[in-house]
Amino acid sequence: MPALHPIGVYDSGVGGLSVLRAIRETLPCERLLYVADSAHVPYGEKTQEYVQQRALAIADYLVSRQAKAMVVACNTATAAAIAALRARHPDLVIIGVEPAIKPAAHLTRSGVVGVFATTGTLASPKFATLVQREAPEIRILFRPCPEWVLQVERGAIRGADAAGIVAGPVQELLAQGADALVLGCTHFPFLHEAIQAAAGPAVPLLETGGPVARRLRHQLQERGQLAAAGPGAVALETTGDAAALGRMAALLLDLPAAAAQVPAGWR
Numbered sequence: 429m430p431a432l433h434p435i436g437v438y439d440s441g442v443g444g445l446s447v448l449r450a451i452r453e454t455l456p457c458e459r460l461l462y463v464a465d466s467a468h469v470p471y472g473e474k475t476q477e478y479v480q481q482r483a484l485a486i487a488d489y490l491v492s493r494q495a496k497a498m499v500v501a502c503n504t505a506t507a508a509a510i511a512a513l514r515a516r517h518p519d520l521v522i523i524g525v526e527p528a529i530k531p532a533a534h535l536t537r538s539g540v541v542g543v544f545a546t547t548g549t550l551a552s553p554k555f556a557t558l559v560q561r562e563a564p565e566i567r568i569l570f571r572p573c574p575e576w577v578l579q580v581e582r583g584a585i586r587g588a589d590a591a592g593i594v595a596g597p598v599q600e601l602l603a604q605g606a607d608a609l610v611l612g613c614t615h616f617p618f619l620h621e622a623i624q625a626a627a628g629p630a631v632p633l634l635e636t637g638g639p640v641a642r643r644l645r646h647q648l649q650e651r652g653q654l655a656a657a658g659p660g661a662v663a664l665e666t667t668g669d670a671a672a673l674g675r676m677a678a679l680l681l682d683l684p685a686a687a688a689q690v691p692a693g694w695r
Contacts, residue, residue, distance in 0.1 A: 430653050434459040434663070435644070436490035436498045438483070441469035441581050442676045443615030444501030447525065449681055450637030451499065452662065454645055457655040459663075461493060466668030467695060470577045471504040472546025472613075479548065483509035487517060489694040496653050497521035499644060501614050503545060503636075507552035521647045526558055527612030528634035533563035535632050536608045540567045542601030544623075545612030547572040569606055571597050573616075580615040583679050590622040598626040610634045618680055664688070667695040 435455075437448050441464050448462050463486055465471075471479050483505045490498050498520055500506045500513065506524030513522050527549070532541040541563065549555055550570045559568050579585070579593050601609065609631055611617055617635045624633055648654045664687035666673040673687035689695075 430496050430651075431655050432459070433494045433496040434461040436493070436495035437462045437501050438465070438486045438490065438498065438505070439502040439614060440465050440471040440482075440505065441577070441615070442466075442673065442680060443577065443580060443613060443618070444499075445677060445680050446614050446617040446635070447499060447501035447637045447640055448662070450641040451644060452660070454638075454641035455655070455660070457658045457660050459655070459661045461490065461495065461663045461665065463490065463690060464664075464666040464668065464673050466666045466673065468667065469581060470546070470574060471502060472548045472572070472574045472577060474548065476508040476548070476552070479505055479508040480512055483513055484516060485694065487513050487520075487522075489690060491517060491520065492694075495520070497523070497644060497648060499640060500524045501640070503527060503613050504548040507549050507554040510554075521644070521651070521653075523640060523644050523647070525614060525636045525640055527555070527610045528636055528639070529558055529568070529610060530562040532608045532610050532632075532634050533566045535634075536566060538605050538607045539565070540569060540605035541608050541610060542569045542571060542604075542606035543610040543612045544571050544573050544576070544597065544616055546574055546577065549612055567605070569601050569604055571601055573597055573613075576619060577613060577615045580618045583676055585618045585680070586621060590619055591625065594619055594622045595626045598623060602627060602631070608632050608634065665690050
């Protein structure tokens with residue numbers, strides 16, 4: 429039965445675990461298959477063609493695993509590949525992520541919103557269209573932070589090390605008038621504590637995991653594909669180091685699940 433098939437969640441590395449966390453909370457009965465393309469991380473500085481090629485390969489793999497839906501839990505991959513993925517697999521529920529520009533535009537009082545993301549996301553035509561559509565009257569400050577991705581991939585998300593790496597970019601945008609900050613990469617919610625400390629408690633930080641999970645639930649419900657019962661399950665796979673992914677899942681999600689490598693022919 430399609431309702432019993434897994435939901436595939438895909439990212440270049442461990443950042444998409446922040447979206448996986450939201451999906452587990454919203455859909456606790458579902459079987460989730462998380463694939464980290466860690467052999468090819470980070471995506472943010474790579475070409476659109478390269479990112480699209482990797483996204484199509486992972487999507488094909490998830491279809492081979494009978495996934496009933498795919499969540500592209502990576503802003504860079506969404507911007508580069510979501511149209512190609514939907515064209516290749518038109519019968520599959522495919523949900524991407526995008527920076528929370530619209531809610532930030534509603535929250536700002538100064539009329540200035542700061543966006544932290546990867547270079548690939550900020551340079552994409554899809555992101556430019558999003559900004560023009562959702563916040564044409566708002567001043568948007570763009571700050572690429574590829575080093576934050578690597579910080580999360582190392583698991584250094586707390587303490588002086590994390591505080592030091594986020595302080596400069598945060599203060600830079602606040603000094604230019606931003607009073608709402610968008611975390612435009614799925615890695616960045618794992619630095620939430622450090623970013624909030626640098627920004628101060630009055631500055632809202634906007635993420636995308638919750639809205640993505642709710643959209644996924646709605647689309648599966650419309651198709652009659654929601655799992656009706658069961659405790660749910662999470663499987664972790666990677667094109668890179670399986671032991672490293674398992675350690676990161678334990679650190680970031682308190683999820684005691686062993687990870688496996690994606691079969692050789694799909695890496």
